[in-house]
Amino acid sequence: xxxxxxxxxxxxxxxxxxxxxxxxxxxxxxxxxxxxxxxxxxxxxxxxxxxxxxxxxxxxxxxxxxxxxxxxxxxxxxxxxxxxxxxxxxxxxxxxxxxxxxxxxxxxxxxxxxxxxxxxxxxxxxxxxxxxxxxxxxxxxxxxxxxxxxxxxxxxxxxxxxxxxxxxxxxxxxxxxxxxxxxxxxxxxxxxxxxxxxxxxxxxxxxxxxxxxxxxxxxxxxxxxxxxxxxxxxxxxxxxxxxxxxxxxxxxxxxxxx
Amino acid sequence: xxxxxxxxxxxxxxxxxxxxxxxxxxxxxxxxxxxxxxxxxxxxxxxxxxxxxxxxxxxxxxxxxxxxxxxxxxxxxxxxxxxxxxxxxxxxxxxxxxxxxxxxxxxxxxxxxxxxxxxxxxxxxxxxxxxxxxxxxxxxxxxxxxxxxxxxxxxxxxxxxxxxxxxxxxxxxxxxxxxxxxxxxxxxxxxxxxxxxxxxxxxxxxxxxxxxxxxxxxxxxxxxxxxxxxxxxxxxxxxxxxxxxxxxxxxxxxxxxx
DNA sequence: ACTTGCTTCTCACGTTACGTGAGGATTTAT
DNA sequence: ATAAATCCTCACGTAACGTGAGAAGCAAGT
Numbered sequence: 001x002x003x004x005x006x007x008x009x010x011x012x013x014x015x016x017x018x019x020x021x022x023x024x025x026x027x028x029x030x031x032x033x034x035x036x037x038x039x040x041x042x043x044x045x046x047x048x049x050x051x052x053x054x055x056x057x058x059x060x061x062x063x064x065x066x067x068x069x070x071x072x073x074x075x076x077x078x079x080x081x082x083x084x085x086x087x088x089x090x091x092x093x094x095x096x097x098x099x100x101x102x103x104x105x106x107x108x109x110x111x112x113x114x115x116x117x118x119x120x121x122x123x124x125x126x127x128x129x130x131x132x133x134x135x136x137x138x139x140x141x142x143x144x145x146x147x148x149x150x151x152x153x154x155x156x157x158x159x160x161x162x163x164x165x166x167x168x169x170x171x172x173x174x175x176x177x178x179x180x181x182x183x184x185x186x187x188x189x190x191x192x193x194x195x196x197x198x199x200x201x202x203x204x205x206x207x208x209x210x211x212x213x214x215x216x217x218x219x220x221x222x223x224x225x226x227x228x229x230x231x232x233x234x235x236x237x238x239x240x241x242x243x244x245x246x247x248x249x250x251x252x253x254x255x256x257x258x
Numbered sequence: 259x260x261x262x263x264x265x266x267x268x269x270x271x272x273x274x275x276x277x278x279x280x281x282x283x284x285x286x287x288x289x290x291x292x293x294x295x296x297x298x299x300x301x302x303x304x305x306x307x308x309x310x311x312x313x314x315x316x317x318x319x320x321x322x323x324x325x326x327x328x329x330x331x332x333x334x335x336x337x338x339x340x341x342x343x344x345x346x347x348x349x350x351x352x353x354x355x356x357x358x359x360x361x362x363x364x365x366x367x368x369x370x371x372x373x374x375x376x377x378x379x380x381x382x383x384x385x386x387x388x389x390x391x392x393x394x395x396x397x398x399x400x401x402x403x404x405x406x407x408x409x410x411x412x413x414x415x416x417x418x419x420x421x422x423x424x425x426x427x428x429x430x431x432x433x434x435x436x437x438x439x440x441x442x443x444x445x446x447x448x449x450x451x452x453x454x455x456x457x458x459x460x461x462x463x464x465x466x467x468x469x470x471x472x473x474x475x476x477x478x479x480x481x482x483x484x485x486x487x488x489x490x491x492x493x494x495x496x497x498x499x500x501x502x503x504x505x506x507x508x509x510x511x512x513x514x515x516x
Numbered sequence: 517a518c519t520t521g522c523t524t525c526t527c528a529c530g531t532t533a534c535g536t537g538a539g540g541a542t543t544t545a546t
Numbered sequence: 547a548t549a550a551a552t553c554c555t556c557a558c559g560t561a562a563c564g565t566g567a568g569a570a571g572c573a574a575g576t
Binding site: 517518519520521522523524525526527528529530531532533534535536537538539540541542543544545546 | 547548549550551552553554555556557558559560561562563564565566567568569570571572573574575576
Binding site: 277285 | 561563564570571572
């Protein structure tokens with residue numbers, strides 16, 4: 001009951017390490033009730049209660065420094081303190097949820113194809129990570145409602161789109177040594193475009209718009225998975241594609257039969 | 259395009275502090291493409307891509323050390339790595355959710371009564387924190403199904419019970435200088451008992467059972483909000499209560515009218 | 517050439533809550 | 547008394563930078 005425990009006994013009873021008790025002593029958070037002449041620490045039941053307090057507050061996410069203050073201050077606005085702490089924790093939780101979401105999406109894409117281009121992978125993560133910033137950024141370039149629409153896709157459609165995008169990007173990178181007018185390339189470019197169309201409706205022009213914008217002074221928000229050379233190659237391929245498409249459209253508009 | 263950026267320019271473009279870039283250089287994570295004779299660092303677009311990779315992986319919760327390894331290793335089991343990371347994050351999330359739950363319950367109790375006995379408060383947090391450990395512990399003493407039943411109460415009932423428990427504990431502590439046979443004390447003890455009854459059905463004996471158990475060698479899992487003296491006082495009050503109740507019960511059993 | 521002013525450089529200590537020895541003193545058991 | 551536990555006090559290590567301190571580099575104006 002009213003016994004004195006050596007630090008070893010006390011640490012076993014409380015499932016706390018000796019080092020931790022030393023540390024709390026050093027901080028002045030929990031001084032043992034009795035210290036022998038030659039410096040040995042002895043704890044009592046009273047100290048146990050103090051330790052419980054410390055552990056409880058630590059569990060709630062307070063730092064040892066804050067706990068020390070609580071112990072010293074007479075007045076402690078519990079209500080305010082608790083709800084503040086709650087906010088902190090909720091934020092942390094949301095942050096973690098974002099990470100989990102990103103991991104899930106990455107996993108979904110990686111699951112069948114165990115190999116993935118690092119650059120494509122990184123771009124994907126960046127896209128997920130900066131979804132919100134990107135939303136704001138994109139709103140500067142295309143219609144706001146459209147942006148909201150893009151990001152309000154149902155979960156699984158989003159996943160499928162991402163998957164397709166990864167596949168196409170990967171394939172395109174593989175073909176980067178072919179001529180940009182090669183049919184295989186043009187097919188992929190076409191697929192890429194129709195993927196974009198799925199998102200943007202039929203506003204093909206928006207692709208051009210975006211690529212023409214000035215971004216000199218801004219922070220580099222994201223980069224494509226393609227190198228500078230690949231980007232140029234793709235730009236050419238895209239030009240070719242649009243030209244042919246234009247012709248094709250004209251054909252359709254003019255004479256229905258080729 | 260293919261420019262060289264000073265560390266200041268680069269840090270602005272990438273929204274990364276200079277110190278961070280210094281640090282990554284030191285770790286060998288991101289060495290600037292070019293270093294002048296007198297030690298000035300100059301970065302290029304290639305470095306930007308590397309930085310993006312670092313940031314993306316950091317976002318997913320990897321340490322800089324791990325990221326360094328990823329960069330060095332030829333083979334990188336992405337699938338396994340990602341799902342492992344997912345588990346880690348989910349655990350973290352659950353931990354935080356527990357904390358939030360505890361904060362919510364504490365807030366609910368504190369909300370009207372802005373003042374609360376520290377000892378009562380700590381006990382409450384401990385109770386919440388160690389709910390699972392307690393469940394296992396209690397199962398050693400009372401019926402397992404009963405334990406499950408206690409903890410499977412609907413959310414709001416749980417909250418109300420806790421609230422009542424805090425109120426009663428607080429009131430009891432206030433009356434601790436009165437005689438344990440005082441009627442006001444006995445009323446509170448009665449309330450406490452009926453609260454316990456709400457949880458345990460009519461098994462009054464279980465209170466006795468628990469208090470008689472040996473706990474000498476075990477880790478101290480929890481403590482009551484009462485001091486040693488208060489506990490003795492309460493034990494006496496409880497004795498008195500049970501005795502009177504016994505008489506009363508006998509009365510009821512024997513002669514229905516007093 | 518000199519001064520002003522801005523940028524960058526390299527130490528190097530501070531942060532948080534302990535973990536992990538090192539080396540010596542003290543207590544307990546035999 | 548001697549061996550075996552236990553405990554003591556330094557004191558460095560951790561992760562990812564933040565934050566000066568003091569000195570040097572660099573472009574521009576006088």
